[in-house]
Amino acid sequence: MRTEKVLKTVARQAGLAESYISAWGEDTPVSEETLARLLAAMGYDVSSDATLEASAARIQPREVLAPVQVIHQGEPIQVELMLGRSARVSDFSWRLVTEQGEVMEGWLQSQLVSDDRAQGGSLRVALPELPLGYHQLEMYRKRRQSPYQMTLIVTPTACFKQPALVQGKKLWGPSVQLYSVRTGHNWGIGDFGDLKQLVSDVAAQGGDFVGLNPIHSLFPANPEGASPYSPSSRRWLNIIYIDVCAVPEFAQCDEALQLVGSDAFQQRLNAARESNWVNYSEVACLKMAVLPMLFSTFKQRHLKAETARSCAFLAFVENGGESLMHQAAFDALHAELKATDEHVWGWPVFPEPYRQFDSAAVQQFIERHPDQVQLYMYLQWLADTQLAEAQQLAEEKGMVMGLYRDLAVGVCDSGAETWADQGALCQDVSVGAPPDILGPLGQNWGLPPFNPQQLRKMAYQPFIDLLQSNMRHCGALRIDHVLGLLRLWWIPKGESAKQGAYMYYPVDDLMAILALESHRHQCTVIGEDLGTVPDEIVDKLATAGIHSYKVFFFETAEDGGYYSPAHYAEQSMSALCTHDMPTLRGFWHCDDLKLGRELGLYPDEAQLKGLFDGRAESKQRILDSVNWHGFLPDNVGRDAMSVPMDQALSESLQLHLAAGASALLSLQLEDWLEMDKPVNIPGTVDEYPNWRRKLSANLEDLFNRPNIQALSKRLTAARAKASQKTE
Structure with a gap:
């Protein structure tokens, strides 16, 4: 019972x-x-x-020594030993190996801070001051064969900020969905070559960063699974972003050059390029027709000859370790199984022997198909190399941050990370959000969360690995749903979001580790803290040096008026719109509400009328606020009912935000182009082509437009003026 x-x-x-x-x-x-x-x-x-x-x-056993302890640098280091009253202190000695390789040793008697065992407590032991990093403590007891072990993690008190940020410089840059970028030479999807071009263009206009959607690995064998927020793994990259023609082997491979140069291939490339929506299946087909050829050339010209390029690849493979093997083996096996059955969308429908990485069948597959597995390692290496080149270019161009990456809140339950999981994830649980006013049914994202008890037992290594992977080749990292460091809404698998509960995480430890990795990678941290924000995390985020996320349309007072951007927290990133919102034009013309009505998202007409009425009131308050602060041009009307979202109003809103206090300002290229269709409509799957809509203009055209060049100059000037106010 x-x-x-x-x-x-x-x-x-x-x-x-x-x-x-x-x-x-x-x-x-x-x-x-x-x-x-x-x-x-x-x-x-x-x-x-x-x-x-x-x-x-x-x-949750009573442990003699905890598996991990996190300490801020400068604080005294004291560890607890849970021993019975009869244990003799003189029987214990310790050995500490720092991450830097220094070895320290001692006996307990001279190290004791207190002995509370008589009251059923513990021994507290003082240890020497340690440098930042991950250190290994071993506690030895006479007549016990193996030592008790603990990982000691010493961290900074707050996350890294670039010197320019510390000195008060206000930065701006565009945030872009990489797949949506158009150029005259890509293969129907924005790629890392386009990213380099975008970095160069933005730097020339005075911007200091380019924000990206999550570029985590998805499913090469199932390219229509395109949501960047439901990745196969968050540790590796989406290989569809490889710029094929920029791969050195491309120019050396006659077979690839002949295929790509053929009329039939060029016709397919042009069709994919001209489409207003990304055709993921076609793009993947085109790229995977050529990339294996480049791998064959790489093997012949480099691996066999043991060139410097082959050494760089092999070093990448060695550093990638088991995690890279998991990803490559999954992608190779998935491709093999999908070739014979197109309905194999992920590992839950793999044949039973292949549903876990550790199975004998999977190990036999790896042994029998070394080339296929190594192909996907090669593709990860190409993606990593090209991303690194984009960040290097940003640094050469003098950008303060360069690339700003996005870390999704979780992984898809059918991909490589869950397939090879060794207990860190809770796979019979999904995370989401409880019911709220806009979503009375709540949200279920279908993403299995980290198990906090397992994280602790593993000395937080899965979390550390995740940060290290995502802080590569960038100057800032946005953490989606940063409130998840404190708590996540857990839902039993198969249940609705209403049937959930909050699971709390060791937030202080996780934020401290975040600060350590942030400094090691010189990577600023932005936390997406929209929605219901618990009081207990607000001060923690601020103290940890994590930039808050301020979306203009959500920054309203109790009376419905809009806060002046001048009053935003300096330690924040401000934005007008996000990927889950309509564009400026879509918002102003209520296109999101009209489209929602067409798609049946608002079955209650009374609710929909209330949303239209609320939007009309919001628009008027926005006009009033922008006008009061002096950013509304004379040629823009003051009555929201008759004012369209045109170039003049769009630019006035952007400049209003640019004059604000936020250290970072994120803008969307869609708004520069006056686009109306959204990237994503939350709550839809098949009703709308999410994550597929491209920009309406090529990069070459966009940055040559006089109005955009003029806007960029005004944005840079507004940010410089705002910087002076904080000096």
């Missing part, structure tokens, strides 16, 4: 909250069934009180 008291006690110990404050301000209880299912997903036996308590003792 299972009782409510024991269930809630164990849930609380595991980090699950038994209630939450809803969007309506009500204290809302979580059902016993939900708590039980979430605990079961974490490995607890919830069939009775006895089994639940026994599994809690197994999963």
Whole structure:
């Protein structure tokens, strides 16, 4: 028999909250069934009180030495030893190996800070000051064969900021969905070559960064799975972004040159390039017709000859380790299985023997198909190299940040990361959001979360690996749903978002590690903190040096008026729109509401009328605010009902934001082009072609337009003027 008291006690110990404050301000209880299912997903036996308590003792044992401890640099280092009263302190010695290789040793008697064992407490042991980094502590006890082990992580108190940011310089740059970029030479999708061109153009206009959508690896064998926020793995890159013609082997491969130069291939390239929507299947087909040829050339010209280029590739493979093998083996196996059955969309529908990386069948596949596996390692290397070149170019052009990458909140439950997971992820759980005013059913994102107990046992290594992968080749990292460092809305697999509960994470430890990796990679951190923000994380984000995310349309006071951007927190990034919102033109003309009506997203006409009325009121308040602050030109009307979103109004809104206090300003190329169609409509899958809409102009044309050149100059001047106010 299972009782409510024991269930809630164990849930609380595991980090699950038994209630939450809803969007309506009500204290809302979580059902016993939900708590039980979430605990079961974490490995607890919830069939009775006895089994639940026994599994809690197994999963959360009383440890002599914790597996990990995180300390801010400058704080005294003290570790706890949980020992029985009879244990003799003189039987213990310690050995500490720093990340830098220095070895320190000592005995406990002279190191004790306190001994509280008589009251059922612990020993507290003082250790020497340590440098930043990951250090290994071993505690030895006489007559015990193996030592107790702990990872000590010493971190800065706050995340890195570029010197220019510290000195008060206000930066601006465009945020772009890379796949949406058009040029006269890409293969139907924006690529890393286009990114270099964009970096060069933005730098020439005075911008200091280019923001990117998540560029995590997706599914090469299932290219229509195109959402950048549902990746196969967050540790590797989306190989569809490889600029094929820029690969050195392309010019050396006669077979590839002949194929690409053929009339039939060129016709397909032109059709893919001219389309207003990315045709992922066609783009993938075109690129994968050529890239294996380049790999064959690479093997012949470099691997066999052991050239410097082959050494660089082999070093990349060695550094990638098991994780790269997981990704490459998954992609190779998926391609093989998809070739015989087009319905194989991910590992849950692989033949049973292939559903786990560690299976004998998968290991045999790797042994039998070394070239296919190595091909995908080569493609990851090409992607990594080309991304690095874009960041290097940004630095050469004098950009303060260069690339600004985006870390998705989780991974798809059918990709490489879950396929090869070794316990870090809770695969019978999905994360999302509880019901709120705009989404009364809540949200279920279909992404399995990290298990916080496993993270701790693994000394946070999966989280560290994730940061190290995503801070490569960039000057800033945006963390999607940064509130997830504190808590995530966990939903039992197969249930609606209403049947969830908040799981709390060791936020102080995670933020400290984030600060350490931020400094090591010289990477500024931006936290997407939209939505319901718990009070307990606001100060933590600010103290940790994480830039908040200020979207103009959401920054309203209780009376409905808009806050002046001059009052935004300096440690923030401001933006007019995001990828989940309509464009400026779409917002102003209510295209999102009209499209939602067509797609059946608002079955309640009364609700829809309320949204239209609310939009009309918002537009008028926006006009009033921009006008009051002196940014509305004389040729723009003052009545929102009769004012269209044209070039003059769009530019006035951007300049209004540019004059604000935020250290960072993110703008969208779509708004420069006065586009109306959105990138993504949240809540839709098949109703709208999400993540496919391209920009309406080529980069070459966009940055040659006199109005855009003039706007760039005014933005740079506005940011420089705003910088002077903080000096």
